Amino acid sequence: MKVIVADHSGFCFGVERAIKIAFDKLNDNISKKNIYTLGPLIHNQQVVDKLQNAGLKVADAPDDIEGNSVVIIRSHGVSKDIYDLINEKNVDIIDATCPFVKKIQNTVKKYKAKGYTIVIIGNSDHPEVMGINGWCDNQAYIVKTEEDIEKIPFVQKLCVVVQTTMPTGLYYKLSDMLEKKAEQVIKFNTICSATMDRQESARNLAKNVDAVVVIGGYHSSNTQKLVDICKNEKPDATFHIEIAKELPVDVLKNYEVIGITAGASTPKWIIDEVIERLSDLPIS
Numbered sequence: 001m002k003v004i005v006a007d008h009s010g011f012c013f014g015v016e017r018a019i020k021i022a023f024d025k026l027n028d029n030i031s032k033k034n035i036y037t038l039g040p041l042i043h044n045q046q047v048v049d050k051l052q053n054a055g056l057k058v059a060d061a062p063d064d065i066e067g068n069s070v071v072i073i074r075s076h077g078v079s080k081d082i083y084d085l086i087n088e089k090n091v092d093i094i095d096a097t098c099p100f101v102k103k104i105q106n107t108v109k110k111y112k113a114k115g116y117t118i119v120i121i122g123n124s125d126h127p128e129v130m131g132i133n134g135w136c137d138n139q140a141y142i143v144k145t146e147e148d149i150e151k152i153p154f155v156q157k158l159c160v161v162v163q164t165t166m167p168t169g170l171y172y173k174l175s176d177m178l179e180k181k182a183e184q185v186i187k188f189n190t191i192c193s194a195t196m197d198r199q200e201s202a203r204n205l206a207k208n209v210d211a212v213v214v215i216g217g218y219h220s221s222n223t224q225k226l227v228d229i230c231k232n233e234k235p236d237a238t239f240h241i242e243i244a245k246e247l248p249v250d251v252l253k254n255y256e257v258i259g260i261t262a263g264a265s266t267p268k269w270i271i272d273e274v275i276e277r278l279s280d281l282p283i284s
């Protein structure tokens, strides 16, 4: 069996940075303060488990955070309200918001102040989108379908941004439609380069192999997008797993060439375990 790994897969810059920030703080906690993240640091249970074993506490809400502690803001970022709530608690804040996300937060804040109506193309229940909306008074229209756009009234000025992990095709389609929704429209393609590289590589990979294994958290938005892209090319031969032992080996041994890609929060050690397990499989 031949195994081919996508040119771009696994940890992105923002996730790698957030994990380094967390481990550095855990290893250098001279004052022995409690160290929290609000929600899991990244959408990968295995990495979250490692961080928790190293002492990181996961708070579900600002109320769960004790005073005199350290709070790491995860790469998805948080809304201004949440940031202010944490700030009131006599804690040290370490902001690990990915710079690409921070830039979107600053953009919506700036254009909201200039009187623009904000539109975010993305998933309304994704923490990154909820956070961004919180920097424009939670007044953005959040859209991901043509029907969502039809509900937006015609306005004077519209500012369009997009969740960093959305498919580029969807952004172009919906942002073109949004042109007709205001006299003046300013658009920012804020899909991050790591996402675009991973999506493009996944598409190329899926075209050139017999089956694809996508590795990544079941709650990871960017992993799910890779699954969708690969399914588009290989509807019956795309498999989503989180860890090596979930590989559907009985099915996979029927294929000669297997492609592997992984979401932006999948660590290299999990990818390596999958490659190792696949390489040991005989072809039936």
Ligand code: SF4
Pocket (backbone or CB within 6 Å): 012, 013, 014, 015, 075, 098, 099, 100, 101, 164, 165, 192, 193, 194, 195, 222, 264
């Ligand atoms: S996917 Fe992009 S925006 Fe999100 S953390 Fe990674 S680099 Fe940052």
